[in-house]
Amino acid sequence: MITYATDRSDINNGATSCAERTTACLQRIDERASLNAFLHVDADGATAAAAESDERFAAGLARPLEGLVVAVKDNINVAGMPLTCASRMLDGFRPLFDATVVERLRDAGAVIIGKTNMDEFAMGSSNETSAFGAVRNPVDESRVPGGSSGGSAVAVADGMCHVALGSDTGGSIRQPAAFCGTYGLKPTYGRVSRYGLVAFASSLDQIGIFASSLHDTAAVFDVITGHDPMDATSDPGAAGRALDVIASPHASPLRIGVLPRTAIQGCEPAIITAYDEAIERFRTKGAAIIEVALGHEEIWVPTYFILATAEASSNLARFDGVRYGLRAEHTDISDMTTASKTAGFGAEVKRRIMLGTYVLSSGYYDAYYRKAQQARRLISDAYNAVFADVDALFMPTTPTTAFSLGERNADPVTMWLSDYFTVSANIAGIPALSVPFGKDASGLPIGLQLQGALFHDERLMQIASLLES
């Protein structure tokens, strides 16, 4: 992995240049093509941007993220690059505008190197649903990198870029971050604009960051947060100040909430061991460890799947072959739309659209969707109660380390349960951060998760710094 903070100081003292760092990333992407992390690489654009960054450094006009090499998940619009969402459905589509996050990164001097592979329309937990082939875990290529932002996780973990953008609807940043050994931040819902992010489940989706260090995570967070008038759900508050907060001392004795043993008994032993070690580290740094019971754990995954599939069934309706993307030729409009969707969407996407259509259907709405909304309130209330008592809630990111390719494809429900520890943060809209913490016996990375109260993103990063070795 490479870190921007280190590279930037090397660039400043003339030891390297943006062009050199960008070229190194491009080389790495080439060498490691077997990982299938990228769907599009913009070598020319990145090289040109790096050259401009070098000029700015030379002129003393370097911006906050000058020369930062960024990979972008392929469900986020980058003008001039194809947008596929790893689906055949968007065949040939090129977006007309940069997503707000991309625009802000460019304005801060970042170099956009390309678009990363993912589960089709972000639906998956292993990156195996991509229409363009699975992404492989850099530690062990027979294993999955996690999903849905698998390509972004691999790109950072394998040194193909400094940081990567992903999207997290139910754990799609944190789970692959854990499987690949990077930091993975899902900010508070609304702190990062969704404008330009292809919607999967609008009330749960959040763009976030993969990075090799907390410092890089914070630096990117400060640039991409802040109100965006193009996103009505964007928080009206000011931009982030994570760099300041992680560098400042903790204001008061920390209180860290941990899960009771019963809640983690399904986890692999290596994960429980890492979890206990990390708790011990918090304790030695002076934090009080408080066991908390959130309650309602059994409804997390069902609630998530009802809400997410319902919204997805509506969000994906626009891919109808009429205006862009794949079109199956037919003389009748309705036949054309049906044939286009049949040809364009993969099995997991179809499964979720059908589920979502079902839970919103007249006669089933009250039993499923309305009930899930009520459950959502219960889960949020439970979190609010917990955060009245503790500064952060600490738990594993995943019950297992990276599993093998193909291992869970036969049973969608087992696959969905790999999101057990991650979905509740999306349901409640709270910030959550996966922190890399050791490895299992096979050398596979382990990730542990911190969750915080709404808008306490910076605080969460500050607390995570206690786990840095």
Place this chain on the structure above:
Amino acid sequence: MTGYEAIIGLEIHAQLKTASKAFCACPTTFGASPNVNVCPICLGHPGTLPVLNRNLVAYAVTLGLATNCQIRRQSTFSRKNYFYADLPKGYQITQYEDPICYGGSVEIETDDGVKRIGITRIHMEEDSGKSIHDLDIDTLVDLNRAGVPLLEIVSEPDIRTAREAYLYLQQLRQTLLYLDICDGNMEEGSLRCDANVSVRKVGETRFGTKTEVKNLNSFRNVEKAIEYEIVRQIEVIESGGKVQQQTMQWDAAKQQTKVMRSKEQAHDYRYFPEPDLGPVVVDDLWKEQLRAALPELGLARKRRFMAAYGLPSYDAAILVDDVAVADYYEEACANLGTADAEAYKAVSNWIMTELLRIMGQQKCGIREAGCTPAQLASLVMAVKNDVISNKTAKDIFPAMLETGKTADVIIEEQGLRQVSDTAAIKLLVDKVLADNPDNLAKYKSGKTNLFGFFVGQVLKASGGSANPGIVSSMMKEALDASDPQ
């Protein structure tokens, strides 16, 4: 027919005159080339998000207040999901469970007096695009209209006749025009109307099975289609059948309704709250600001015209129907410089006979008809003050339009001032009598119908400028006084 009553409710869609669309910055101009007023947002491109146009909310609240509705402090948007080529996102953003306005009413004036029609709800939504099918092979889609803001106004089933439906629609249209939030053009589709119609035996308290009649693109068609549907339903029942719950379409060419889709084919729209938009909050301050800005509406203005200007109901109704005409009328009356019921009525007559005719011929507004309120007032006052006759007024009206001059100026320029000077007229009377001894003798011998001849001779001798009333009375006096020779 007798023994039945119809139960009718209308769903009206009003396209709003906001400068930009409901959820993006595209203009709403009608009549642009296809697919010009579009952007990634209203094209439903991946990654785009809606941002609510605040003017849409202001317009909705304004109409709600004007129709005595309750305004919901916090309302929400929902998605209505269905597939159609001209619906870019695959769903329409609309309001479902908690519309912004509810529980209002509109008064209509029927032949039987004033009737109140309840308004169930008014909600905000976006329009779809337009599909053009009338080509041999392809369907073409124009998305200029996609995302244009609409208000849907749903009435209570309080309407009992096709005529009442017509009057209600007209009243609502007038209100929209008075509020200046919709141009009310049914032919262009900026005002659309669907009707829910059912019939039942008089005395029955339950509703009959209703049908929804669509495609009513003119006032005439609304009345005709409802009338047709009422008769059709009664005939179905009378012949022992049952009315089916269906969506009907009015075929204006064949003058009949036909089945568009049955109950089984009804869509399941899978409504759910729109996650991309937060709640719409209308606080008391905003609501009261909008209330304070409400103009006087048509019916109130009509009643004021009758009370303040002494106009008959017929005149007042015609004048207030077009807010520009009503404004013009009031401006002309203010220019009279006198409060006089006769003059007020004269202004109304001029507008109704001359100006409305010109507006119809030239398809223009009253301000473009060529006569300013000040000009019209000068003309009315010239007649009232006996400066010119009514006939002269009619004669110089075209000159006013042409030159833009006031009546007074034209009267002076053309020397049309009516002579009311009795001494001057007396000279003319005496001269006419002296010049026509034979006719005078005939008159005296009983041929009194020659009176008109004498008056005419005087008017002629005056070059048409003598005041006919004064001439008439002085001639009568002179004839009575003269001796037969």
